[in-house]
Amino acid sequence: MAALPLKGLATSLVSDPKLMWEIPSMWSLEEASTVPMAYLTAYYSLMVRGRMRKGETVLIHAGSGGVGVAAIAVALSMDCKVFATVSSKEKREFLQKRFPTLMNDNFADSRDERDFEKVVRQGTQGRGVDIVLNSLALDKLQASIRCLAHYGRFIEIGKFDLFNNSDLGMEIFLKSITFHGILIDSLLQHESDEKEQVWRLLKEGTLSGVVQPLPYTIFSHEKIEEAFRFMASGKHMGKILIQIRDADGNISEIKPENQSLDQGGIINEKQDLNNNFGKVDGVTEFQEQAQEGATFEIESISANSSTVANILQNNIPRQIHAIRRTFFQPSKSYVVIGGL
Template sequence: MIASGRLTIESITTERNNNSLIGMEFAGFNKTGQRIMGLCSTGGMTNILITDKYLSWIIPDMWTMEDAATVPCVYSTCYYALYLNGKMKKDDKILIHSGTGGVGQAAIYLALYDGCEVFTTVGSIEKRDFIRKTFPSIPEDHIGNSRDTSFEQMIIQGTKGRGVNIVLNSLAEEKLQASVRCLAKGGRFLEIGKFDMVFNNPLEIFAFSKDISFHGILLDKLFSAEPESKAYYGTS
């Protein structure tokens, strides 16, 4: 989003003096030689890093360093969103946008593991095929298009008009509005995108008459949180 010019660096970090703004996760060795992985605010692509004890974890023996480097950001985002805010549980119906992305795949794995009914969206035929091969338990009619708002009809038909309990959203503008309309009564909307927040785009307030809740999932805010908050999120 920054490279395309849709978001500015300031929407991600205020650390302009940092030599490297790239990298929110890392995998490496601590001073005792133990393999660890974790989260950092910026500058994860480096040889030396001061780690946060609340946001770093021991790497399981069966994982490679390459495996570990892909885990902290996407799975922390999913845990923060789906469990701490979305209260995901068995038999929930969930719409996960951009299912072939890192967060999307992690969210699908967790939702299927917990016995949820998963709907997802993708942006191409190749990505649709990837979902079918990687997650064969997801029916063809539960895979929609992330490039337009046609997924709204998929949800209406797939839930017999009731809607889903949870939306994990990364789409913007009219697609965000359509995603809100996909919620059932008492549904939870989990927004991991920043575009609409940064530009203060309006939200149709009528949707809240269904007793829904809207959660901004800002994982980067954990880096400046109080130690007790980090401990709660990092060890829950």
């Protein structure tokens, strides 16, 4: 299994050996694919930048997401007290099943800053937490900062406030806190001691059993848009996977459904063929070639000149494919944009 800074949405990848880890024999490839980015982010955020120590208190937002589940596992392995926010009862129950030591008092509503502030205040006797792993924005980010104890560390893995240059307020630093912006792409692209440290932590975590595959929802390659919509809905727990290869390791070609080019679902083939071949002196080149006995490919079947001439003369509507060939090639990489 491996991690990449860019161009990860592909059928073939080349990765840095320093970002590769051996897959345990009992894991499937699907399970292994859920691990690298989530646990890499968790270890880098909590252990490398947050310098988490044994027995500290940690607030982890979006606890049922991939990074959230990984971060809870890492924090509990250090005997830390964990507070996690979730957006539904189902997500809380999922985490309690995966981490039986978490009680109801360890959870708060991620959509209500007053709720998680109250839970942290009561759970720490007003002291606050040592570390916040934050992915919330705007007012919820400010509330999360207020949850920090003196000398606390705020770990920001969200991007909204960073890219929008949101105000932070200098008063918060009177508590001697530190604020860390986490950009995993930057870590992966540059050589550093931190990169080596993360590689070692993830390797040791895999061997010790701290690192475990995350829950996932899998979509076939024909349902990529549905996968993105499902992710945008915020209903998933863990990771979302796109299956490109079949069980035997073969890459499947994506074949689009029959599509038409006009509103009625039928394209007038006479008009289409005229457009393709152009007009010469009021007579299409296509008609001239048809009269000479030429053969043409229409809808992947061979049509002789008399058939084509009949189509043109009688204006017979025929349905053809708007996309007549596979548009995902196994030898190329693609980025899916739009359509959401």
